[in-house]
Amino acid sequence: MGSQAKRATGEDPDWNSQRLGVTTSVSRVHVLAEMTAQRQVEVGRLFIKLLIAQWVLATVVTLAVPVWDRQLSRAACLVVGTVLAVIPLLLLVKRPGLAATRHVLTVAQMTWSALLIMILGDHAETHYHVFGALVLLALYRDWRVLPTAVAVIALRAVLWPVNVYGPDWSWWSVAEHAGWVLFEVAVLAFACVRGAREMRDAAMQLARLQRTKTIIERAVEDRTNELLESAERYRALVENTEAITFEYDTVARRMLYLAPQATRLLDCSLGDLEDDRFLEDAIYPNDRERVAAQLAELATGKRSWSDPIDCRLQTREGRVVHVRTFLSARAGSRRIRGMTIDFTRQRKLESELQQSQKLESVGRLAAGVAHEINTPIQFIGDSVQFMAQAMEDVMAVVAQQQAIIGALSAGVPAAELAGAVKDASDAADEADLPYIVEELPRAAERALDGVERVGTIVRSMKVFAHPDKADMAPIDLNHAITSTLTIARNEYRYVASVDTQLGALPPVTCFAGEINQVILNIVINAAHAIGEIHAQTGTRGKICVRTAHEGDHVVISIRDTGGGIPDDVRDRIFDPFFTTKDVGQGTGQGLSIARSVIVDRHHGALTFETTPGVGSTFHIRLPVRTAELERRAAA
Amino acid sequence: MIGDKKRILFVDDDPSLLAGLQNVLHRDRKRWDMVFALGGEAALEEIGASRFDVVVSDLRMPVVDGAAVLAVVKRRAPDTVRVMLSGSDCESASGDADALLVKPCSAVTLRATLERLLGG
DSSP, rough: HHHHHTTTTTTTTHHHHHTTTHHHHHHHHHHHHHHHHHHHHHHHHHHHHHHHHHHHHHHHHHOOSSSSSSSSSSHHHHHHHHHHHHHHHHHHHHHHOOHHHHHHHHHHHHHHHHHHHHHHTTOGGGHHHHHHHHHHHHHHOOOHHHHHHHHHHHHHHOHHHHHHHTOOOOOHHHHHHHHHHHHHHHHHHHHHHHHHHHHHHHHHHHHHHHHHHHHHHHHHHHHHHHHHHHHHHHHHHHHSSSSEEEETTTTTTEEEEEEETTTHHHTTOHHHHHHHHHHHHOOOHHHHHHHHHHHHHHHTTSSOTSEEEEEEOOOOSSSSEEEEEEEEOOOTTEEEEEEEOHHHHHHHHHHHHHHHHHHHHHHHHHHHHHHHHHHHHHHHHHHHHHHHHHHHHHHHHHHHHHHHHHHHHHOOOGGGGHHHHHHHHHHHHTTTTHHHHHHHHHHHHHHHHHHHHHHHHHHHHHHHHOOSSOOOOOEEEHHHHHHHHHTTTTHHHTTTEEEEEEEEOOEEEEHHHHHHHHHHHHHHHHHHHHHHHHHOOOOOEEEEEOOOOOOOOTEEEEEEOOOOOOGGGGGGGSTTTTOOOOOOOTTHHHHHHIIIIIIITOOOOEEEEEEEETEEEEEEEEESHHHHHHHHHHH | OOSEEEEEEEEESHHHHHHHHHHHHHHGTTTTTEEEEEEEEEEEHHHHHHOSSSEEEEEEOOSSSHHHHHHHHHHHTTTEEEEEEEESGGGGGGOOOOOEESOOHHHHHHHHHHHHHTTO
16 A cells, blocks of 8 residues: 555656556547547637638628629529538537538638639639638648548639639649649648647647646545544554653643543543643652653753653542653754553552562561571570579578578587588589589670670561651661661571671661662672582682762662672563572562662662672662652652 | 590580580589580581580581581491581481471470480
C-alpha cells in the first residue's frame, strides 16, 4: 500500500504508462475525437455566419441589380442561393461533425462561387471566392473535402465554362485556372495533413497531461486517505491505551494536549483536564519540589532524558497513584512531550518484593543472630551458675566457721572442737576458696559483659529492622552501619575481619530500613565472595567499610577481598533475579533491590569497581539535600 | 590417682565461653582433667601433644573449625569421644561427632552428658 502510493506520485513514468496501458490509447483517441469535434463545431459556426452573410449579400445584389441579363433568372438565382444556404446550414447545425456535412458544404461553397460570379456579372475578382472558400474549408484539416471541391470545379468548368473563364475563354486560361486550383489544393492538402498530425500530437499531449493529472489526483486521494487512516490509527493508539501521552508548554505552563484517558487515572472529568491549575495540584504535595527540581535538571542537562520521572498523584477522589513519566523534547523547544503510566501496581509489587527479600535476609540472619546470642547466653549461664555454686560453698564454710566461733565464745574447749575444725577446713578445701576469691569477680564481670553483648545485638536488630515508615526521616548513617555489621557478624566473622573507617556525617534523610537492607545485602555478598576464596585457600579476607561526607552527598564504600566479579556478569549484577549462587542460596534480588532503593527511592547512585582476584568495592552515594527537600516540602 | 582422671579438651573461639565452662566445671576438677583450647589451631596443638578421653568443640570457628578439629581427632585417636557444642543445631556439619550439644547448654546437661559418655 505504502510503496504503491509512493510510486503513484508519478516518479516512475514507465510504471504509470504500464499501469494505464489500455486507458492510454483509448484516451488518446478519445481526446483526438473530442478536439476534432470541437474544431468541426468551431469551423461549422464560422461557415454558418459566412453562409448567412453570403446569402444576404447575394439576395441584396440579386434584387438590387436594375437590369437582369444573367444566364439564370432573378427568381432562379434567389431559389438556388436559398437552397445552397439552407441545406448546409441545416447540416451544420444538426450534424456539425458528420463527414457528409463537410462534403455537402464543400459542394455548396463551390456552387456558391459559380452563383456569385454570375450574380456579380462575371467579375474576375469574384473568382477569389473559390480560393477563399477552399482555404476556409481547409480549416477542417480534412483533406478529403479537397477532391470533392476539385470535382465540383472541374464539373463546372466542363458544364459551364463561361462561368469559369468568362465569355472569351482560351485553353491557356483553362490551364492557368486549373494550375492555380491544383496548386492551392496541393498546398491546402499538405496543410491539412500537417494540421491533422499536429492535432493528433496535441491530442496525445493533452491525453498524457490528463493521464498525469488523473494519476496525481488518485495519488493525492490515496495519500489523503492514508493520512486520515494514519491519524486515526495514532489517535486510537494514543487514546485507547493505558499510557497517557501529553504535550506541555514549559514556558506558558500549559498542557497543549493530554490524552483523554487521563480522566480514569485522575478520577476526573474531561473538563478538569482543561484546567491547568487542577493538573498542577494533582501532583502529590511532597513530590512537587522534587519533580520541579528534576525538570530543572533536565533543562540544564544534569539529568538524562532517558531517566523517567516518578511521582505520586492525588486524584479527584483522593486516591494516591504512583506514576512514571517518560519525557522527550526537541532541542531548543519549549514544548516537552511525555507519556505517563500508572505505576501503582508495580510499586506495590516492588515493595512486596522488597519485603519478601527483607524477610529472606531476616530469616537467614535469625540463625546467625541466634548463634551470636547463644554464645554469650551460654557463658552468662555458666558464670551465674558458678557464682551461685560458689556462694553456696562459701556460705557452707562460713556457717561451719560461725558454728566453731559460736562454740568457742560459749566456752567450749578448743580440743572438743577439733572434729568441727577439720570438717570446716575440708569444706573450705573442697570449695577451693582461693579460686572462688579470684574467679568470682571475673565471673560477675563476664556475665555483665555477656548481657551487654546480647543487648548490643538486640539493639542492632531493632536499628536494622527499623520499622518502615512511609516517609523519610533523618538518621545517623554510621550508627545504622555499625548495627547492620553487628547483626551480620555471623555471616562474615569466620572468613573475614571487618575494618570500619566511619567519617563524620551529617544526618541523612532516608528510608532507614531500606538503606540498612542495602548495606546488609552488600556486606553479605562481600562475605560470600570472601567465603569462596576462604574455602579454596583458607586465607581470611577483609571487609572495609568507609563513610565520607562529600559536598552534598555522603558516600558509603564497602570493599572486599573476594574474587571480584567476572567480566561476563558485570553488566547483569543489578538485573532482577540474576544470581551466581546456587538455587536456594539467594533469590537474585539483593543487588537489584539495592539499586532500586538507592537510585529510584533515594535518587542516589550505586556503583562498583572490581578487579578479578583482588576484590570489589561498592559505592553508595546518597544526597544529603533530600533532607532539605523534605523539610521544604513539609514547610 | 592422677592417672585415673579422665582427660577432657574443650575448644571454642570465645575466651569468655571457655572461662565460663572452666568456672562451672571447677568442682569436677578432682575427677576430670580439663584443658581449654582457644580456637581450632590451639586445639590441634593440644591433640598433637597428648591424648584425651573426650573432645568438646564449638563448630563455627575462624581458620580451623570444629568439624576439622573433630576430623583430626577421629583420625589420630579413634577412641576419643567427640562432642560438638554448637550455637546452631546444624547436624549436617557434625558428621564426626558422637554427641551434639546445643548452646546454651546448662552445666547440669553438660555434666550429665560427659558422665554418660565417660561411663560414669
